[in-house]
Amino acid sequence: MSFVTVTDVWQRYGTRSIIERVNLEVAEGEFVSIVGASGCGKSTFLRLLLADETPTRGEIRIDGGKPAREPGRERGVVFQKYSVFPHMTVRDNIVAAECFPTGLGRFFGVKRRAARARADETLERIGLAHVAGNYPATLSGGMQQRLAIAQALTARPRILLLDEPFGALDPGTRLAMHDFLTELRSQTAMTVFMVTHDLSEGFKLGDRVLVFDKPRWDPHAPEAFGATVTYDFDARDDGVPYQHILDRYPTLAAQ
Numbered sequence: 001m002s003f004v005t006v007t008d009v010w011q012r013y014g015t016r017s018i019i020e021r022v023n024l025e026v027a028e029g030e031f032v033s034i035v036g037a038s039g040c041g042k043s044t045f046l047r048l049l050l051a052d053e054t055p056t057r058g059e060i061r062i063d064g065g066k067p068a069r070e071p072g073r074e075r076g077v078v079f080q081k082y083s084v085f086p087h088m089t090v091r092d093n094i095v096a097a098e099c100f101p102t103g104l105g106r107f108f109g110v111k112r113r114a115a116r117a118r119a120d121e122t123l124e125r126i127g128l129a130h131v132a133g134n135y136p137a138t139l140s141g142g143m144q145q146r147l148a149i150a151q152a153l154t155a156r157p158r159i160l161l162l163d164e165p166f167g168a169l170d171p172g173t174r175l176a177m178h179d180f181l182t183e184l185r186s187q188t189a190m191t192v193f194m195v196t197h198d199l200s201e202g203f204k205l206g207d208r209v210l211v212f213d214k215p216r217w218d219p220h221a222p223e224a225f226g227a228t229v230t231y232d233f234d235a236r237d238d239g240v241p242y243q244h245i246l247d248r249y250p251t252l253a254a255q
């Protein structure tokens, strides 16, 4: 059964068409990777899923509900640029994330102590226990991104939206974050949409890999047509080998 249903979605900014005719059905718990040329509208599509923007045409429904008009707690988001609270310590950033789903500004007493203990476990898991009392500005970029991802996951959103979350990380940290995300995913029924420029990362983590591209192109009016989903690959259990895809669709290698 479809959990996220995208029906005939178009997005235009002024006279510029960015996205057109996107139709998609995603089951709860699926991990959908999104790839495509720079500027083709991948982040715009994530903002539409987040309900940060309303499509020019069409609608997006979550679990059969009405199309949302603004972002809600059921949707978490991580951008390539770190999105943690700069005025809170590393530990309090995680504790704050636990408060989001409860609607409370903060916890007190026993609840607060329990939340701090859980935050410390999370920080241990992501290798940030030694900087729990520090402020984010004192951490390296990779550490801040790890914190941002851990924070988004701690809030246990039903849908997690990741916009090139590992783009700024060194290869070792990137692999560690892949494991972290895979482990947390196996513990929840979270549905994930991840934009990436790295095809192999898209196939490794995703159950499906969507390719966004412009099927129509007018050289005299390059902004007349938008991008849509031109391929929807099954990536489960290495169902479609990555190299095999590059052989069949060499244009993807250029992305």
Ligand SMILES: Nc1ncnc2c1ncn2[C@@H]1O[C@H](COP(=O)(O)OP(=O)(O)OP(=O)(O)O)[C@@H](O)[C@H]1O
Residues within 6 Å of the ligand: 013, 018, 036, 037, 038, 039, 040, 041, 042, 043, 044, 045
């Ligand atoms: N609010 C906006 N108003 C006008 N134009 C916008 C707006 N947001 C995005 N755009 C334009 O829409 C196009 C698609 O942008 P978007 O960021 O979605 O692409 P992308 O595929 O995520 O690119 P990249 O891979 O480089 O991050 C770009 O040309 C961008 O300038």
